[in-house]
Amino acid sequence: MSLSQSIVRWRYRLLPDHVMGEILNKKWADSAIPFFALVLIVAIFGSIVPRFFEFSTMSILSAQVAELGLVVLGLSIVMISGGIDLSVGSTFALTVTTALYMMNVQGASLGTGLVATLGVGVACGAINGFLVGILRMRAFLTTLVTLIIYRSIFDIVFPKISTDIVMNYPESPVFEFLGIGLIWGLPVSFLLMALVSIALHIVLSRGRYGWRLMAVGGARRSAHNAGINVRWTVFSAYVACSAFVALAAFLFSARIGSAASDIGAGLELQALTATVLGGISLGGGRGSVSKALMGTLFVLMLSNSLLALGIPGPVNSLLLGLILVVAVFLDVRWVKNRHKLLRAVYISPTYNKMPPAISTDDGPMEPNDRLREVGVIGLGTMDGAEDVIFDRDDNLYTGSRHGDILRWFPPDYTRHEVFAHIGGAPMGMVFDAAGNMSVCVGGMGLYQITPEGKVSLQTGETNRSWTSVADDSVMKLADDCDILPDGRIIFSEATVRFEMHDWYADALESRGNGRLICFDPKTGTTKTLKNNLIFPNGVCTSYDGESVLFAESWACRISRYYYAGPKAGTVERVIEGLPGYPDNINRASDGTYWLALMGSRTPALDLSLEMPAFRRRMARRVSEDAWLMPNLNTGCVLKFNEKGEILESLWDLGGQKHPMITSMREHKGTLYLCGIFNNRMGTLKLPDADQTWCGLDSYWRKPE
């Protein structure tokens, strides 16, 4: 191996580029832009504004953050639900008036004052919510109108009570403490806001309400179809928003203790800028508490710093408006192009130099046409039969692309029925001692079907690996399974990085993205046995009682995993350098194994496997239709023994009848051939094989 090749190999071993795509796929990755904006503004103003980092400045800032932050959080809730609330400023004015009137003039206790303030806020929100959510009016216009209405009410009421407010003082010492008190050097209001933020964060990201809010904002109709009460959800968002505004108003009243006639004017601009700048999409369905708070900090630091620098108010507003325009522009571009960027970054091929292939020029792997003239089952009816299995009554079971398990009846297998409907993509199948079928379902996990056809989930999740960035506990592509003598089921998950329909992207990556998983039906536990396997595919329990054989497709090798015995937990190579891509492995009647090669290796692709950067650029630049892929149009079936020696091979050159053979199973002297993209199942008579052999007997012995 040349030096440059070694460098490439180590570079891809040491720098895991795929993590980049996984990080960008994280929900919090969206926050990166507002975060850097925030860092930027701190860096800029921190250096030019005097006393920027001093305690007193920070203290005032934190109190302001508490008040504006609550308003922004409220607005965020509405915006996540797909709406907008322009009336926050007017609501703020009304609720501040209420709070001051209750506390100063009426001399109410803290509780009464708070309830009254929140009550007025909720009432304002309820009007918005009723108009937008229930009557389904346009949010923008409606809240623009309520902005004017609430402001007018304020303008009518405020002059009548303003003198009373100024002339009196609150009697509640707690109220005063709320305004000016410090705990651990921080304003009480700030701590209160922090508490509220944490609670809201949990609700939004973990709670049912948050999920519904996101769903409604993201896709209203889909949310409706999923059974979410859209109107009620939207209504509640406006109520929650105004309640948050009322809370902010209460804290503001406590801190300032009086009010002017322009209170809350322009607040909606400030809040809106903060929200959009934080990355809470105007289109709805996206947003988080942390984004809202970052936006708030940004806006406050900007306006405070401009104030400190002596820049007049109107200029301040002008700047804020300009920033809002930029933020809206970025938001639109980002939402529009995000998936493109992600797709481009996500696929990250790695170095995977293949060992030389076993020769197909002579020896047992020499091509022939033995699969050309084979019998056929279900021509034109079958669609996506990845695997096949037989019960003791000779019934044939196979999956279909529609998510059904079909049962075909002997002797000629011309009639069939839907044995069970699961959904997903049924793949490898196995029977346990009691005759229950376990089946791997792509996109769903491992399912069990009783002889009566009752479907139940066995497992859809395994333990999350410690080093994973993306959550890999949910199964994406359970592929083939087999059963151990004690009833545990070992199955392969081909890739944790791609959905099933993206399997070719995994081939392009050729990284160890797959794993071997064990499910114990007795305890119901699932455990990952082996990670970082390169598209693990076929799994077959060995005759030796202590190991399973498994195929790694894109690595073109067969390995053995010991589940018991002295070598328990270790992996051993059985066959390396196959000339094609191995798929399912199943037992043969003479104590050996059948292996399907779904396709053949091609020198042009093998070369590209040594050039990850070439494949990465190809993934970005070339249409998927034209990607260099494993040649899956010609494959074969081969037989190998426990030692890994290849005994014979059966080919269909040119893939005329059986391109991409994904599985095969021997049953009573006949070999049945499957292809996941084929429209048929092939049958090949094996005259030399045991004509009474049924796979089940080799696992569970013949019934007496």
Next chain:
Amino acid sequence: MTAIRRFIDRRLGRGEAAITVPILDGPLMPNAALDNAEVFAEINNVDNLVAAEKGLFCSSGNTLLRLRWGEATAEEEARFDAPISAMAGGKGMLALGIEGQGVVIRGGPHDGRCFGGAGETGPVYPTSLAFLDSNTVLATEGSDRNSAANWRRDLMEKGRRGSLWRLDLETGNATRILGDLAWASGIALTGSQRIWVAESWRHRVITVDLATGTSTPVLEHLPAYPARIAPAVNAGFWLSFYSVRNQLVEFILREDDYRQRMLAEVPEPYWMAPALASGLSFREPMQGSQLKQMGVMKPYAVTRSYGLVVQCDPQMRPLRSFHSRADGVMHGCVSVCERGDELYVASKGAGRLLRLADVAREG
């Protein structure tokens, strides 16, 4: 400035780095006409069709064959010690291009005249020939390094060493009219001093003024690599093609590391490069859409080999076309000739001589 632009283009896949391929549309709308055509004869490596009084001449590797009109059996006329790579007929003569040995004249007053052989000037690897008059032959050479059969290598090496020659049969002088062509592969006359030359790797047909030696592109941005140009009775032309362009090939042409390693390490039949025929071996590369679904190869799959013959008007504007698509086999149609109302098409990739009855009259 250009360097910066190039750098940006490479990042973003714009300008020269763009790998977009024009689609087959308009007069080039795909059909299955070549697959539906009558298979007139099965001749391995059939190429270089020339219609003469005595019958239809064609080549098969080293041998020159003749099919009497109306008969599908070929008689051997002559055998050479290298493959025949070009042929033209006229005035009772045949001009033959022999790989590595240049151009040889058979019959007529100049019988036996040679150009480009050992120690002579002239095209060594002729790709096409045409009689300008009874004493002059025009010849194209794909490259002075790669033989005509090595066109795939020349394409993947981004060859720019093609040339156009004037061969004087009386004096034996060979004059190079034009050089630096990206694989000149076809030639046709217009009756004036302007002639057509197909420049394959630049996907275009150019017109060359024989008097001044200046060239102008005429038919550009072709979605395929043009091969030879044959005259049509109605003063138009028949354009034949090696294969269609493929987005992945365009991409690899811009990926020098991979391209050079492929040329050096991968055996030629298994290159990811255009071909006259594909699907012959399971070691040939496969592209995404070529995967058979439900036992069927999609006709619109991307492909490395393709059959395409285009009829052009006298101004070299495409009028209509005949195709064999990804699911067909009549690929690599690099030579055509017209006789009466019939069009003969040599599918070199499939080793079939096709006859399309009554197509020459329409159009």
